[in-house]
Amino acid sequence: MSLKNVLENFSYFRQDAESGGTHKYEHRFGMAIDLDICTGCNSCSTACYAENNLPVVGKERFEKGQAMHWMRIERYWDEQEFEGDFAEQGAKFMPMLCQQCGAATCEPVCPVAATYHTPDGLNAQVYNRCIGSRFCSNNCPFRVRYFNFWSYYEDSWPEPLNMQLNPDLSVRDKGVMEKCTFCIQRIRVAKDTTQREERPLKDGEFLTACAQACPTNAIVFGDTMDPDSNVSKLWMKHQVQRGPFTHKKEKANEELRGYRVFEELNVDPSIMYLERVRDTEV
Amino acid sequence: MQVVKNSFLRDLIWSLRGRFRMKTLKQITSAMILVVAAVCLPATSFAELPVPSHIIPPTGEHVGEDVPQPIEFPHDRHVKDMKINCMYCHTYARRSKVAGIPPTSKCMGCHKIIATDKPRIQKLTEYWEKGESPRWKKVHDVPDYVHFTHEKHIRKFVEKADFPVEDVQQVCALCHGEVREMTVAEKKKPLNMGFCQRCHQANGGPGDCWKCHK
Structure with missing residues (x-):
């Protein structure tokens, strides 16, 4: 980026991140997660462990908060329900994974530019470049970045189990930050196929491991830039749009259940959640 | 005068x-x-392979260590003397990530008849009769965190560029060195990030980190 380039295209480069920034997108992969049909069965999380070479860290490290699950099921109980040991209707579940923010807070704080925005609208993490400053993790409002405090690969996959490692993905070592990639290895394969066959990417041609494993199809994955994809249809149906946060929506229509987590922080998340409808409310 | x-x-x-x-x-x-x-x-005496005109070659030299192979395979004999195309044996280069090592049956397709008196061929025949394949060692190995596909490079520089497939060794030589002068393949190019990146910049390859890093 030369000075001449900056001066000539000043109005382009001065766009702030909240209004889309200066990214030129080919795709913007996104999700719609329906919390009403999510049963909290954790199969998405398990699939993620299997797909992305995630180490199982053990009880003690888990308690210290060093778990490496790129995708976790968060549990919430309503206050008035939380009487006795367990709430009557059980917890609310929320699969929490990297929201692949359009204006990500993790990106500008990286001192070595190991995390950056790809033309697919993803927050990429380049493991080779990461020096482990952990700024990104501390700046993430969703707490979905995980740091390798130990060389987990040494004891996570004892002898025959190392054969299960996915070769399309590196095994991360100690001192490296890692996060959900929206299964970049699958995106890569799908893109290679489309390039070979000289056609655009079809909706549903590939899925992330979590979306594929979900038994109730609560997770819908796709390209939000493609207006015909299932995701964009859902986004439109629930009137959720990309871009900066404008105002808190009035709950005028019960049918509109869509929201994005921490939308008011202006991070432009790529995942839309659909609220859970409780029986008592109906 | x-x-x-x-x-x-x-x-x-x-x-x-x-x-x-x-x-x-x-x-x-x-x-x-x-x-x-x-x-x-x-x-x-060392006439170099011509560089195809539509490619700006990557720069960098490297002296790799010797990789001993189970059978000392003479590339020079096959490529220079017999003029066999690289992709006759390394078939997968044009349709997959890896170029591939031919199955022993492909070797035996010719060597059932040709040069059966040579000690190397006799060794190969032994393997073939035992139903084993020689454990060839990988010479050009990129690190595990790198995603490299032969297919895309062949498509860009040969198929899309209308480059004659008979001369494909000129394209291969840009990254693999002059294999036709070697017996057992040696690593003659660094194949590191700078080497890839210089070529990507010169020939308009992708510059996105996640295109190659995984």
């Missing part, structure tokens, strides 16, 4: 004699022959 030329040569010889303290004419002439040979030989 002859006289002038001779006198020029004589002058040269004598001046050399003075400069390098050479005593006999024999010493001087042998030195001159050496000089002439050093200038002319590389140009004649």
